[in-house]
Each structure stands twice: as C-alpha cells, then as structure tokens.
Amino acid sequence: MQNEHPSLTCFSEEQRQAxxxxxxxxxxxxxxxxxLTVIVEETGIAKRTLQYWIRDYEQFGLTGLIRKTRSDAGKIHLDPEIVIAIEQLILKYKRNSLTSIHRMICEQFQKxxxxxPxxxxxxxxxxxxxxxxxKLAHDGPKAYENQFDLIHRREARYPNEIWQADHTLLDILVLNERSCSVQTKPI
Structure with a gap:
C-alpha cells in the first residue's frame, strides 16, 4: 500500500501546505x-472527516493527508446512445445553449x-x-476550409505536371587555365 503514497516531494507546494x-x-x-469532540466544536469539521484524517495520517504520514484524485476523473459515465444523442443535438443546433440542449435530451430520455444526464x-x-x-456542422464546409484547411494546395495528376521556376539571377563562375575563378555579372 505504500506505493499508493509517494514521497512528499512528488506533490506541489499547495498540496503539501493543505x-x-x-x-x-x-x-x-x-x-x-x-x-475529537472539542476539535469538532472549534473547527466545525465533521467528526467522521477528522477520523478519516487521523486514520490516513497514522497509516501513511503526511502523504496520507494529501487529497487523492479519482482515477476516472474527466471521464463521461453515460450510455453510448445518450452520448451520441447529445452530440447530435449539439451539432444540429448552433444557436441553442447547453441548457436548452440539456432540457431537450432530458425530455427525450424521460419519454x-x-x-x-x-x-x-x-x-x-x-x-x-x-x-x-x-465548425463544419454549424457553418458548413466553406467556413471549415477557411479556418482549418491549408491556404492553397496543389496536386499533380502525373509526374512533372507542376514545375516551379524562381526568377533569381544567378552568378556565373568561370575557371581559367590556372584554375583561378573569374566572376562575371549575372545573366
């Protein structure tokens, strides 16, 4: 069980302070x-909460008093059909608030x-x-392309269909018989 409570240095300053x-x-x-009764009267903290703190401190020391995060934090615990129905309503109605979507989904599943949810x-x-x-669902493909697609895309249907030439003047380097280079003006 000691693996569940790493050393105090693994926690933030705020967690250690708490x-x-x-x-x-x-x-x-x-x-x-x-x-415990006197502490409850002085602090207003429930007696059962104090008992949990004492138990955790006696088992794990200060690390036992650090609040644990749930392993399923941030997960949505709903049936897949409810999640799909919510997603469909959100994508279908652009102007509706989440409150009205919540109301609609509750009416639908109450029936x-x-x-x-x-x-x-x-x-x-x-x-x-x-x-x-x-963006795609609410504003259409054109608005989606303007915001999320590449600005300009070129595709070739066969090799060497697209050629690029830059119009930069190049210097010509001429070697004489002594292998000395003579630089000439660009053409």
Missing amino acids: AMTKYQVIAPYLRSEKT QSSQQ SYYQVYMVSQSLSKSLK
Missing part, C-alpha cells in the same frame, strides 16, 4: 491534548424512461467535441 493544515487540525488529538455531463460531452467538427 496536508500540513489538516495535520495542524488533528495534531492536538494525536498528542492527546484535545478530544423512454431512461437515465437522464446531468447538465455537467452534457457540458463534458460538448467539450469533448472538436472545434473543427463543430
């Missing part, structure tokens, strides 16, 4: 100076007696869509 703040709250209890889940689906896809 852990120290938690420790300062539970330190009087650990030194048997105060009871089916299905799970209704929260506003945050609709927001997360919206954020997962690429800007280029939204």
Whole structure:
C-alpha cells in the first residue's frame, strides 16, 4: 500500500501546505491534548472527516493527508446512445445553449424512461467535441476550409505536371587555365 503514497516531494507546494493544515487540525488529538469532540466544536469539521484524517495520517504520514484524485476523473459515465444523442443535438443546433440542449435530451430520455444526464455531463460531452467538427456542422464546409484547411494546395495528376521556376539571377563562375575563378555579372 505504500506505493499508493509517494514521497512528499512528488506533490506541489499547495498540496503539501493543505496536508500540513489538516495535520495542524488533528495534531492536538494525536498528542492527546484535545478530544475529537472539542476539535469538532472549534473547527466545525465533521467528526467522521477528522477520523478519516487521523486514520490516513497514522497509516501513511503526511502523504496520507494529501487529497487523492479519482482515477476516472474527466471521464463521461453515460450510455453510448445518450452520448451520441447529445452530440447530435449539439451539432444540429448552433444557436441553442447547453441548457436548452440539456432540457431537450432530458425530455427525450424521460419519454423512454431512461437515465437522464446531468447538465455537467452534457457540458463534458460538448467539450469533448472538436472545434473543427463543430465548425463544419454549424457553418458548413466553406467556413471549415477557411479556418482549418491549408491556404492553397496543389496536386499533380502525373509526374512533372507542376514545375516551379524562381526568377533569381544567378552568378556565373568561370575557371581559367590556372584554375583561378573569374566572376562575371549575372545573366
């Protein structure tokens, strides 16, 4: 279990400071100076929360007091059909706000007696869509090309179809019999 809690140096200064703040709250209890009830009355922190902090500190030290991030943070926990329906509504309606899209999706899945997504889940689906896809769906291919495609693309249908010549004057270098170079004017 020690692998779950790396050393304090792996965490940011803010995380270490937050852990120290938690420790300062539970330190009087650990030194048997105060009871948990007194600490609850003084700080307003729930007794169960203090018990978790004490347990984590006794098991892992200060690293146990650092807030853990969820392994599934940022993932959307919805049925694929709901995600697809949300994406379709977002791409179909340009001018509608996410609130109205959330309302429409809830009405749609309420009729089916299905799970209704929260506003945050609709927001997360919206954020997962690429800007280029939204531009294409809302403004059309011309606006998409103007913003996301190359400015000018040339393609040849067969070899040597496209030739490029730059009109830069070149210097001519002439060697005489002594292998000395004589520079002449550009032509």
